[in-house]
Amino acid sequence: MPKVNIDAIDRKILQYLIKNARMPFLEIARECGISGAAIHQRVKKLDDQGVILGSRLEVDPKTLGFDVCAIIGIRVSDPTMNLDTVEALRRIPEIVECHFITGQYNILIKLYCVDNEHLMHTIFDHVLKISGISNTETFISLNEAFTRQVNVDNVMSE
Numbered sequence: 001m002p003k004v005n006i007d008a009i010d011r012k013i014l015q016y017l018i019k020n021a022r023m024p025f026l027e028i029a030r031e032c033g034i035s036g037a038a039i040h041q042r043v044k045k046l047d048d049q050g051v052i053l054g055s056r057l058e059v060d061p062k063t064l065g066f067d068v069c070a071i072i073g074i075r076v077s078d079p080t081m082n083l084d085t086v087e088a089l090r091r092i093p094e095i096v097e098c099h100f101i102t103g104q105y106n107i108l109i110k111l112y113c114v115d116n117e118h119l120m121h122t123i124f125d126h127v128l129k130i131s132g133i134s135n136t137e138t139f140i141s142l143n144e145a146f147t148r149q150v151n152v153d154n155v156m157s158e
């Protein structure tokens with residue numbers, strides 16, 4: 001996807017929406033000094049350009065009993081199988097992120113489980129049964145220190 005240029009007002013709109021995706025457009029319009037209709041048009045443009053990937057509800061896994069967060073590095077024996085491997089990983093509901101990476105592993109996944117037994121079951125009965133996976137290394141997150149969206153302050157204006 002090509003890089004999109006945004007102006008200072010678009011950047012300000014994104015800053016508000018990143019902080020609170022439920023913030024009313026009229027309130028953002030007041031803060032930006034433009035009309036409500038202009039906010040709607042600009043948000044639609046940002047959405048159409050792929051800058052905004054949608055809005056979503058975020059759930060805290062721990063509050064639902066998912067006490068184990070793990071990151072697993074996966075080595076695929078034949079890199080031409082990477083896409084098939086990712087499709088198989090996509091079918092494992094505990095996996096919430098999947099990245100192609102450089103270095104010792106081909107793929108990095110993040111998953112949530114209710115306890116260590118659930119994690120062990122997920123690894124041995126699902127991940128390691130995927131054809132082509134030759135090696136894994138599991139890292140257990142003790143605590144997520146922070147997570148955040150990209151800093152739109154660093155985006156250059158038109």
